[in-house]
Ligand SMILES: Nc1ncnc2c1ncn2[C@@H]1O[C@H](COP(=O)(O)OP(=O)(O)OP(=O)(O)O)[C@@H](O)[C@H]1O
């Protein structure tokens with residue numbers, strides 16, 4: 001199969017900005033290069049377009065207004081305006097990325113466009129990512145694959161997580177042979193478990209950084225708990241933690257996925273800022289540890305990616321609870337920050353090639369299926 005140059009675009013549940021990454025892939029293998037520390041990493045530049053406070057405020061409102069959505073094409077309240085913003089900012093992000101890297105539209109075969117999740121209710125067969133793939137394709141003059149969760153949801157899957165097939169490709173390219181866990185800690189956290197026989201099991205483990213961010217914003221006005229410093233000064237409320245962890249989500253057998261809004265930082269209610277941060281950080285770590293309940297071949301090594309990999313206190317707790325070697329993605333030459341954007345580039349090429357992107361063991365879909373909607377500039 002032909003190697004293609006693909007750009008992936010991700011705007012995650014943390015609402016921080018648009019991640020951009022270029023990779024070369026034929027939809028099976030990913031072109032990699034050897035990093036200075038000896039590991040193999042995907043080849044290709046990355047870029048980022050941060051949201052302004054006003055952008056973020058509109059997106060936050062969109063999450064609230066989206067609660068009224070009963071049919072996936074509906075755009076109540078500010079959703080239409082938010083969708084226009086998402087498309088425009090992604091177009092700007094790609095334009096800047098191309099010019100920063102001396103590339104033109106003609107250099108890119110396809111873009112994988114995740115959009116912004118505003119509704120995720122797999123039980124109601126609904127997952128909505130705002131962002132108009134056709135408009136993005138016209139603006140940029142590049143083919144765009146969007147709506148990558150819909151086919152899976154329609155076929156009875158969870159519609160998430162989508163990145164495991166990319167995790168597996170990277171693990172293979174990097175030559176890992178032992179049982180491996182790949183943990184992405186974004187707003188929500190998701191894990192891909194790769195057994196020694198190559199079988200994968202993937203699911204959302206629970207909250208990632210979202211509750212910690214919301215807590216910090218409310219208590220201190222800061223967007224995040226930098227390196228987990230506030231949490232490190234507090235003491236987790238064990239009683240509250242025990243109560244949080246009896247939520248049926250954690251006992252449910254995977255595959256399973258979580259909506260950002262299923263848990264709230266308000267659960268930490270009356271605690272001090274430090275103890276609340278410590279409790280919510282411990283909640284994320286112990287929810288991840290529950291993943292081991294479902295592992296047939298428990299990972300001997302975990303690779304941690306996503307913004308949570310920059311939270312030292314969270315990593316310390318994961319180290320304690322997972323009882324395995326914990327490495328950040330950056331430490332092995334993968335990109336903690338851009339792994340998801342790279343994954344959407346990979347998924348776009350798989351979609352164009354008609355290759356499956358979701359599997360019974362990653363989303364619970366009955367059989368492996370492809371997905372995504374292709375838009376061409378001339379459409
Ligand atoms: N220095 C840091 N210290 C602590 N936490 C950090 C730091 N840097 C980033 N984070 C956390 O990482 C988050 C961003 O992570 P990331 O970009 O992986 O999320 P996302 O892609 O939006 O989410 P998702 O994977 O759920 O779609 C921030 O909101 C913050 O909570």
Ligand SMILES: CC(=O)N[C@H]1[C@@H]2OC[C@@H](O2)[C@@H](O)[C@@H]1O[C@H](C)C(=O)O
Nearest residue numbers: 117120160161162163186188190340
């Ligand atoms: C519905 C939705 O957008 N889910 C996100 C979210 O953020 C992390 C986790 O929850 C994961 O399931 C998913 O994103 C990644 C990219 C995925 O689908 O693999």
